[in-house]
Amino acid sequence: xxxxxxxxxxxxxxxxxxxxxxxxxxxxxxxxxxxxxxxxxxxxxxxxxxxxxxxxxxxxxxxxxxxxxxxxxxxxxxxxxxxxxxxxxxxxxxxxxxxxxxxxxxxxxxxxxxxxxxxxxxxxxxxxxxxxxxxxxxxxxxxxxxxxxxxxxxxxxxxxxxxxxxxxxxxxxxxxxxxxxxxxxxxxxxxxxxxxxxxxxxxxxxxxxxxxxxxxxxxxxxxxxxxxxxxxxxxxxxxxxxxxxxxxxxxxxxxxxxxxxxxxxxxxxxxxxxxxxxxxxxxxxxxxxxxxxxxxxxxxxxxxxxxxxxxxxxxxxxxxxxxxxxxxxxxxxxxxxxxxx
Amino acid sequence: xxxxxxxxxxxxxxxxxxxxxxxxxxxxxxxxxxxxxxxxxxxxxxxxxxxxxxxxxxxxxxxxxxxxxxxxxxxxxxxxxxxxxxxxxxxxxxxxxxxxxxxxxxxxxxxxxxxxxxxxxxxxxxxxxxxxxxxxxxxxxxxxxxxxxxxxxxxxxxxxxxxxxxxxxxxxxxxxxxxxxxxxxxxxxxxxxxxxxxxxxxxxxxxxxxxxxxxxxxxxxxxxxxxxxxxxxxxxxxxxxxxxxxxxxxxxxxxxxxxxxxxxxxxxxxxxxxxxxxxxxxxxxxxxxxxxxxxxxxxxxxxxxxxxxxxxxxxxxxxxxxxxxxxxxxxxxxxxxxxxxxxxxxxxxxxxxxxxxxxxxxxxxxxxxxxxxxxxxxxxxxxxxxxxxxxxxxxxxxxxxxxxxxxxxxxxxxxxxxxxxxxxxxxxxxxxxxxxxxxxxxxxxxxxxxxxxxxxxxxxxxxxxxxxxxxxxxxxxxxxxxxxxxxxxxxxxxxxxxxxxxxxxxxxxxxxxxx
Numbered sequence: 001x002x003x004x005x006x007x008x009x010x011x012x013x014x015x016x017x018x019x020x021x022x023x024x025x026x027x028x029x030x031x032x033x034x035x036x037x038x039x040x041x042x043x044x045x046x047x048x049x050x051x052x053x054x055x056x057x058x059x060x061x062x063x064x065x066x067x068x069x070x071x072x073x074x075x076x077x078x079x080x081x082x083x084x085x086x087x088x089x090x091x092x093x094x095x096x097x098x099x100x101x102x103x104x105x106x107x108x109x110x111x112x113x114x115x116x117x118x119x120x121x122x123x124x125x126x127x128x129x130x131x132x133x134x135x136x137x138x139x140x141x142x143x144x145x146x147x148x149x150x151x152x153x154x155x156x157x158x159x160x161x162x163x164x165x166x167x168x169x170x171x172x173x174x175x176x177x178x179x180x181x182x183x184x185x186x187x188x189x190x191x192x193x194x195x196x197x198x199x200x201x202x203x204x205x206x207x208x209x210x211x212x213x214x215x216x217x218x219x220x221x222x223x224x225x226x227x228x229x230x231x232x233x234x235x236x237x238x239x240x241x242x243x244x245x246x247x248x249x250x251x252x253x254x255x256x257x258x259x260x261x262x263x264x265x266x267x268x269x270x271x272x273x274x275x276x277x278x279x280x281x282x283x284x285x286x287x288x289x290x291x292x293x294x295x296x297x298x299x300x301x302x303x304x305x306x307x308x309x310x311x312x313x314x315x316x317x318x319x320x321x322x323x324x325x326x327x328x329x330x331x332x333x334x335x336x337x338x339x340x341x
Numbered sequence: 342x343x344x345x346x347x348x349x350x351x352x353x354x355x356x357x358x359x360x361x362x363x364x365x366x367x368x369x370x371x372x373x374x375x376x377x378x379x380x381x382x383x384x385x386x387x388x389x390x391x392x393x394x395x396x397x398x399x400x401x402x403x404x405x406x407x408x409x410x411x412x413x414x415x416x417x418x419x420x421x422x423x424x425x426x427x428x429x430x431x432x433x434x435x436x437x438x439x440x441x442x443x444x445x446x447x448x449x450x451x452x453x454x455x456x457x458x459x460x461x462x463x464x465x466x467x468x469x470x471x472x473x474x475x476x477x478x479x480x481x482x483x484x485x486x487x488x489x490x491x492x493x494x495x496x497x498x499x500x501x502x503x504x505x506x507x508x509x510x511x512x513x514x515x516x517x518x519x520x521x522x523x524x525x526x527x528x529x530x531x532x533x534x535x536x537x538x539x540x541x542x543x544x545x546x547x548x549x550x551x552x553x554x555x556x557x558x559x560x561x562x563x564x565x566x567x568x569x570x571x572x573x574x575x576x577x578x579x580x581x582x583x584x585x586x587x588x589x590x591x592x593x594x595x596x597x598x599x600x601x602x603x604x605x606x607x608x609x610x611x612x613x614x615x616x617x618x619x620x621x622x623x624x625x626x627x628x629x630x631x632x633x634x635x636x637x638x639x640x641x642x643x644x645x646x647x648x649x650x651x652x653x654x655x656x657x658x659x660x661x662x663x664x665x666x667x668x669x670x671x672x673x674x675x676x677x678x679x680x681x682x683x684x685x686x687x688x689x690x691x692x693x694x695x696x697x698x699x700x701x702x703x704x705x706x707x708x709x710x711x712x713x714x715x716x717x718x719x720x721x722x723x724x725x726x727x728x729x730x731x732x733x734x735x736x737x738x739x740x741x742x743x744x745x746x747x748x749x750x751x752x753x754x755x756x757x758x759x760x761x762x763x764x765x766x767x768x769x770x771x772x773x774x775x776x777x778x779x780x781x782x783x784x785x786x787x788x789x790x791x792x793x794x795x796x797x798x799x800x801x802x803x804x805x806x807x808x809x810x811x812x813x814x815x816x817x818x819x820x821x822x823x824x825x826x827x828x829x830x831x832x833x834x835x836x837x838x839x840x841x842x843x844x845x846x847x848x849x850x851x852x853x854x855x856x
Contacts, residue, residue, distance in 0.1 A: 204721075204723075205720055205721050205723065206719050206720055206721060207710055207716050207719045207720070207721060208719060209721075210703060210710060210721060211710075213696070213699055213703065214696050214699065214703065214707055216696075217696025217697065217698045217699045218692075218693075218694075218695060218696040218697065220692055220693045221692075221693055221694050221695055221696055221704075221707070222696070222707070223655070223675060223693075224653075224655065224675060224685060224687055224693045224694070225675065225707040225708045225763075226674075226675035226676035226677075226678070226679045226708055226711075227676075227707070228676065281698070283698075285696055285698040285699060286698045
């Protein structure tokens with residue numbers, strides 16, 4: 001607080017500085033979010049119908065999981081363009097593996113599902129590991145490495161499926177996991193909440209989270225401080241890969257088939273948008289996943305609103321692009337006012 | 342002469358630059374509070390004050406980086422409003438900031454002409470620019486190749502490019518912010534000659550420095566700032582060093598260097614025939630004992646910094662041995678060094694020391710997170726961390742004592758305190774200080790020296806690498822002088838004088854010239 005403030009101005013001063021710090025930490029996101037929700041509720045009652053709300057929450061959940069991984073990579077000073085392709089790969093690997101195990105051990109659903117999940121998550125971890133090792137060992141920039149693995153991963157997913165959806169998963173996986181609802185909400189939402197809680201914990205309470213902030217904040221300072229750079233960088237990419245794979249599995253369970261068309265560029269771009277709008281600095285070292293989750297909700301609602309307003313689907317990406325640039329520009333503007341003293 | 346300057350004004354009655362009642366606030370903090378300043382043509386005016394006193398803000402206002410909130414700004418008798426950096430340069434205000442305004446991927450020449458390239462119809466006239474750059478660099482006597490890329494240059498050379506850039510074109514007011522921080526004695530000498538020449542031509546100079554010697558040598562008048570306020574403007578010839586420091590800090594400081602009771606015991610670090618991969622250190626032998634400060638002096642680029650960096654594990658070693666308390670230490674690495682009780686405090690606290698976007702607490706605990714007091718099984722113990730860092734920063738008198746502020750919001754002195762805080766978060770035996778007082782003010786310097794004294798008294802081995810001769814001379818019990826990657830001499834007791842150090846630079850220099 002400003003020490004010069006007189007007692008008369010102290011009260012609004014506190015409120016203003018509190019408001020500023022709140023805006024500083026979350027950005028203009030909540031205001032925008034509330035504006036969109038109020039506006040849409042007024043325009044179209046369908047918006048707050050239970051079906052639409054569940055739809056929004058499910059999509060938000062999927063995006064949040066991917067964006068959490070993406071955010072961590074960006075905080076560490078990297079970039080993960082491969083997440084969309086990993087969603088697709090994990091989807092087809094999971095479905096295919098389940099199909100194969102089911103053919104060998106018919107009826108043993110527990111084994112089939114465990115195997116499928118392990119294979120799906122494993123494929124994500126593998127791509128993440130390749131990304132991380134290339135970045136940490138070969139010193140290739142994350143952007144370039146993941147651009148390459150994005151292309152390769154998408155290619156592998158297509159090769160596995162030849163473009164045809166993969167069926168043959170146990171009924172119980174789809175019925176009791178993918179499409180089941182607890183207290184009226186689909187499983188994906190609970191999974192996302194758990195992921196989010198774990199990630200918040202990782203960021204705040206674990207060495208790994210702290211070191212990722214330090215590496216992204218100043219790699220050389222982290223080296224001088226004796227922080228092992230490589231394994232933490234690899235860790236961010238592996239985590240991002242695993243989380244993208246988890247999203248792929250959730251999508252697969254919900255739809256009931258493995259498809260190479262899941263995820264893709266749109267998911268990748270949205271995950272970056274969610275991270276950046278959620279206050280993750282592209283320069284690294286700054287960002288919190290809980291705000292990224294709010295940003296994912298905002299992006300999903302925005303997309304949903306554009307649909308409900310019957311805006312041409314070809315025009316929607318234009319809106320999203322403008323919103324993204326505007327949100328980041330506002331954020332930057334807010335930061336610039338906080339000059340160093 | 343290529344530095345085209347207006348002829349000196351005969352009527353020196355009106356000052357060249359006149360600021361009245363300049364105030365500037367940054368979100369709640371008053372950086373400048375009704376500051377007055379006037380600079381006459383042909384005068385060197387020193388701005389003196391602690392870090393955070395408002396010097397940087399003031400020169401940024403003069404250079405047009407940001408506008409003042411209130412106050413009047415007259416340049417050459419004309420009221421100036423809405424000054425931008427471009428306009429400031431156009432009317433002849435040329436700043437040289439500490440943070441370089443160079444594009445690392447461009448050449449020296451491209452940087453010199455950036456924004457004012459010589460062109461004909463949109464096509465660059467490379468030949469003309471090359472000639473002009475050459476002429477300017479010769480004029481300044483700098484040892485610079487206009488065709489080299491800036492990121493290939495040392496910091497000292499980058500500083501020269503920065504100064505050359507400021508002098509290209511019409512200059513009426515030159516602002517120099519700690520210009521000698523990374524220059525060698527010889528280069529500093531050239532700079533002083535140049536300053537004298539500019540003064541004779543009627544250029545006004547604003548000079549920011551913490552070095553008393555420079556202020557003595559150069560200043561006509563000194564303006565002291567404290568806490569964003571103008572304290573006094575004095576005639577440099579009629580003020581003592583003590584008075585200046587007292588005005589700056591607001592308290593009396595009798596001795597700059599504390600008396601350190603050295604009580605050397607066993608050898609803590611010793612190095613035998615050490616050679617580094619890049620050849621910056623060759624066949625060096627030296628040792629440092631617990632309970633004393635071992636100094637390493639030398640010119641910029643002599644390998645003194647690389648030597649301690651190698652011991653800590655930041656520079657690859659190709660030959661020789663490092664021993665910590667007699668135990669050979671092969672292939673040093675930072676984490677292992679910390680575990681063995683060796684800590685390194687880098688010269689460049691922005692590049693290698695701190696993550697500026699992260700809070701003080703995280704920066705201070707960064708080197709100690711492997712300890713059970715800070716983390717168990719990969720989980721951070723935040724309460725314990727907050728307590729330990731809080732106590733460390735309290736001991737170091739961090740002001741304000743809020744450890745959740747980002748490191749980027751701190752002044753140079755406070756940044757160094759955060760670095761020192763790292764020393765208090767774990768058990769250490771050997772402290773490697775690389776240029777410990779670069780970029781920090783007298784008050785903070787004192788606190789750093791006091792801290793070293795406490796370390797030595799507690800029985801630690803302290804190694805101080807510094808380009809500031811008075812500092813290493815006063816602090817160290819034994820002083821090594823390095824030259825061209827080798828130890829030129831070791832001085833102790835009464836031999837430890839400025840003359841002897843300079844003589845050994847010189848002697849070695851002659852020897853290498855002859856060879």
